[in-house]
Amino acid sequence: MKLDAKIPAGDLETKWTRYRSTVPLVSPANKRKLDVIVVGSGLAGASAAASLAELGYRVKVFCFQDSPRRAHSIAAQGGINAAKNYRNDGDSVYRLFYDTIKGGDYRSREANVYRLAEVSTNIIDQCVAQGVPFAREYGGLLANRSFGGTQVERTFYARGQTGQQLLLGAYQALQRQVGLGQAHVLARHEMLELVVRDGRAVGIIARDLVTGRLERHSAHAVVLATGGYGNVFYLSTNAMGCNVTAIWKAYKKGAAFGNPCFTQIHPTCLPQHGSYQSKLTLMSESLRNDGRVWVPKAKGDKRKPADIPESERDYFLERKYPAFGNLVPRDIASRAAKEVCDEGRGVGQTGLAVYLDFSDAIRRLGRSVIEARYGNLFEMYEKITGDNPYETPMMIYPAVHYTMGGLWVDYQLSTTIQGLYAIGECNFSDHGANRLGASALMQGLADGYFILPYTIGEYLSGLIRSGVVPTTYGEFDEAEREVAARIERLLSIKGGHSVDHFHRELGKVMWDHCGMARSRESLEHAGRQVAALREAFWHDVRVPGTAHELNPELEKAGRVADFLELASLIVQDALHREESCGGHFRTEYQTEDGEALRRDDAFMYVAAYTYAGPDAPAVLHKEPLQYEVVKPAQRSYK
Amino acid sequence: MRLTLKVWRQKNSQDKGRFEVYHLNDLDEHASFLEMFDVLNEQLIREGKDPVAFDHDCREGICGMCSMVINGRPHGPLTHNTTCQLHLRHFRDGETITVEPWRASAFPVIKDLVVDRSAFDRIIAAGGFISVNTGQAVEANSILVPKENADQAMNAAVCIGCGACVAACKNASAMLFVAAKVSHLSLLPQGEPERYRRVKNMVAQMDKEGFGACTNTNACEAACPKGISVTHIARLNREYLKATFLQEE
Structure with a gap:
């Protein structure tokens, strides 16, 4: 298979404008005859569904939660980037583009990222018009703050609940279309198979999670907006329900999967405690604006933080990266924290934590300013840990947070299956090997509001004569049979261990051997462990209940079964990428002072995989990355 | 333990x-x-x-x-x-x-412990939005919002739609949920043109769903995980009253 990114010719700055002006259109009368399925209702899904419905397409939205407003975009705290340059501090579309390319360690497409930066300003306009209550100055104008990996203040925020407010904006826009009869939401529904006919996506098989009934839904195009697969690590900052299932089914039906091993470990999460732990909680990266990260200089120093004098503290981020200090990108901050903990200087009961200290900021700005900026985050921290961060430093440790990898898409956000699109976190685009803070919200909304509604027209314009897609095609029969058989198989094993047991085991293997630092040895070990675990799962899992009722264990079982397959692909990709870049750190490839050693000569490409059967390794395809404007260099934040 | x-x-x-x-x-x-x-x-x-x-x-x-x-x-x-x-x-x-x-x-x-809260979605669909299509927005900073209003709007907008207010109320009233959205949007200049239509439609849908009436026990505020104040219910009532008198059908 040849990967064609379909990047329009011409100058970087004018590619998108020109594309938009020349893309084939669908007339309003014809839009009414075209059905689009959107799976997932987070920022990308809800914004796309609302925008497509506003344009006049007939839209069906699916989500597994009880309401589209629950999607995990809601948990994003810190903010959303946009090149508005409201602070007059030298920001521009180019600079946001450049920061994103550099932050991604030169593993993303210039044309996509430039377009993202370009539409970032429209997103803020749109959200304000919807009534998103962004933070404001006393003059009534919008406020901004800075974020990791940048030297300008371009982040817009709504207290520590930016994701929630942006999602509610998109959700309300979607509900408005529901009220108008233009969109239909099928909540508590899970997509369990993609239906492909003659190389085109024509619909999905979904399970009504309340009744357990399998349903066929047909459409002229299918849009996947199902988020990331960080839960393959079991413990992550993702919601409990976040899963890979929809995009994994698409992958097995022929869609290429891009850069599966690029996962982001977020530096500021609450450290792990007991074995019952079900998820890790993120504390917004915005805290690094005013918090200083440190550990004791001496190994095994068990004194209380207040008893450790200034001279015996190591503010390791400020020491190693004076130019960016506590605001270095996430991958670098995470690795630095792991390093000091590996040296035995970590704090807390497990020694797997570092301090994030606000005492200087409180002295400098006063408690009320800090409270206004981070009040809800401090409250949340205290609720979970029982410690008061106004008085004692927070303890944080890195945790899996975001997956840069996902379905491979071209410039039009189309996967390698015609009529199947992937938007938001579930595609691989835009963030390269590491995502900058406050850019996930930006990408989800850019894809959904401003990119997909244009690009999907190019495909749909060819289908105006096709009429309603029947659900009686043999491909629907077959897909439904497969889904039913798999559910039956899961229920019939009646083994000795719960689904969570296997999920926990998988997470441990992935975190220990395919996590923040990876080596050939650890990855080969992980590969064997994952295969063994998959085998064990299909012989020994116990799924109670039946297929014809609300059965959360059955839902989890299907998702974990897919994670067990995905894990092998992640390991395969991590093994093949013999370099370190962004979130992917191979211990064999580091500079003398322990920084990631990228190998542009050999690995400056997107690794996209296609499925080759249950027991064969996936087939690797390469999309070379050409940098025409930015000159790749070793990232330096010193 | x-x-x-x-x-x-x-x-x-x-x-x-x-x-x-x-x-x-x-x-x-x-x-x-x-x-x-x-x-x-x-x-x-x-x-x-x-x-x-x-x-x-x-x-x-x-x-x-x-x-x-x-x-x-x-x-x-x-x-x-x-x-x-x-x-x-x-x-x-x-x-x-x-x-x-x-x-x-x-x-x-x-x-078991799972309930159907889709009534909330239908209330939002009835009017809990500002009518603006993608692409219709004006430059963000051309809309000035006094910080106090933005902060108050945010205080209401933090509602997570969990339904604890309904569960806490002896009448199973959804007034706090509806008030939070009405308050959020009516405090902002963007929401002004359709403020009366919004409150009437949302309240009508709320009644249709079978939620009870508000008798000001304030149990909703006490149960609200985001601490949304019952003063928003006062604003909802004010908005509803104004809409009843001022909105031309």
Whole structure:
């Protein structure tokens, strides 16, 4: 298979404008005859569904939660980037583009990222018009703050609940279309198979999670907006329900999967405690604006933080990266924290934590300013840990947070299956090997509001004569049979261990051997462990209940079964990428002072995989990355 | 620590339902309330019994999915808290805890502790939005919003749509939920042109869904995990009254 990114010719700055002006259109009368399925209702899904419905397409939205407003975009705290340059501090579309390319360690497409930066300003306009209550100055104008990996203040925020407010904006826009009869939401529904006919996506098989009934839904195009697969690590900052299932089914039906091993470990999460732990909680990266990260200089120093004098503290981020200090990108901050903990200087009961200290900021700005900026985050921290961060430093440790990898898409956000699109976190685009803070919200909304509604027209314009897609095609029969058989198989094993047991085991293997630092040895070990675990799962899992009722264990079982397959692909990709870049750190490839050693000569490409059967390794395809404007260099934040 | 749970079990919406008692030993006081249910479910699966169905997703207090009435209080004993952010250290060793679903006729039970809250979605669809299509927006800073108004709007907008307000109310009224959205949008200049239509349509839908009337007991505010104030209900009433008199049909 040849990967064609379909990047329009011409100058970087004018590619998108020109594309938009020349893309084939669908007339309003014809839009009414075209059905689009959107799976997932987070920022990308809800914004796309609302925008497509506003344009006049007939839209069906699916989500597994009880309401589209629950999607995990809601948990994003810190903010959303946009090149508005409201602070007059030298920001521009180019600079946001450049920061994103550099932050991604030169593993993303210039044309996509430039377009993202370009539409970032429209997103803020749109959200304000919807009534998103962004933070404001006393003059009534919008406020901004800075974020990791940048030297300008371009982040817009709504207290520590930016994701929630942006999602509610998109959700309300979607509900408005529901009220108008233009969109239909099928909540508590899970997509369990993609239906492909003659190389085109024509619909999905979904399970009504309340009744357990399998349903066929047909459409002229299918849009996947199902988020990331960080839960393959079991413990992550993702919601409990976040899963890979929809995009994994698409992958097995022929869609290429891009850069599966690029996962982001977020530096500021609450450290792990007991074995019952079900998820890790993120504390917004915005805290690094005013918090200083440190550990004791001496190994095994068990004194209380207040008893450790200034001279015996190591503010390791400020020491190693004076130019960016506590605001270095996430991958670098995470690795630095792991390093000091590996040296035995970590704090807390497990020694797997570092301090994030606000005492200087409180002295400098006063408690009320800090409270206004981070009040809800401090409250949340205290609720979970029982410690008061106004008085004692927070303890944080890195945790899996975001997956840069996902379905491979071209410039039009189309996967390698015609009529199947992937938007938001579930595609691989835009963030390269590491995502900058406050850019996930930006990408989800850019894809959904401003990119997909244009690009999907190019495909749909060819289908105006096709009429309603029947659900009686043999491909629907077959897909439904497969889904039913798999559910039956899961229920019939009646083994000795719960689904969570296997999920926990998988997470441990992935975190220990395919996590923040990876080596050939650890990855080969992980590969064997994952295969063994998959085998064990299909012989020994116990799924109670039946297929014809609300059965959360059955839902989890299907998702974990897919994670067990995905894990092998992640390991395969991590093994093949013999370099370190962004979130992917191979211990064999580091500079003398322990920084990631990228190998542009050999690995400056997107690794996209296609499925080759249950027991064969996936087939690797390469999309070379050409940098025409930015000159790749070793990232330096010193 | 050891806890005894009295949990509401109901097979489906037709089933009558009843309490069942479970004993849990060796719990860690730092575990969250939902992690305790994970432990319970593991135990039930091991024993070949049906695990307890409950709604949950983000487990960090923001998605609004978790919904348990704990010892008679929605989201449990703490103020400004969700069930997922409640930890066992707030209970006594050996205590018996009663856990029920949200109870309101507008929120029918689906199974065990899972209820159907789609009525909230329909209320939003009836008017809980500002009518602006993608692409129609003006430059963001051309709309000035006084900081006080923006802050107040945000205080209302933080609603997570969990339904604790309804569960806490003896009338199962949804006034706080509706008030939060009406307040959020009517405090902003963007929401001005359709403010009267919005409040009338949302209230009409609320009534249609079968939520009860507000009798100002303020139980909703006490149960709200985001601490949304009943003053927003006062604003809702004001808006509704104005709409009744001022809006031309």
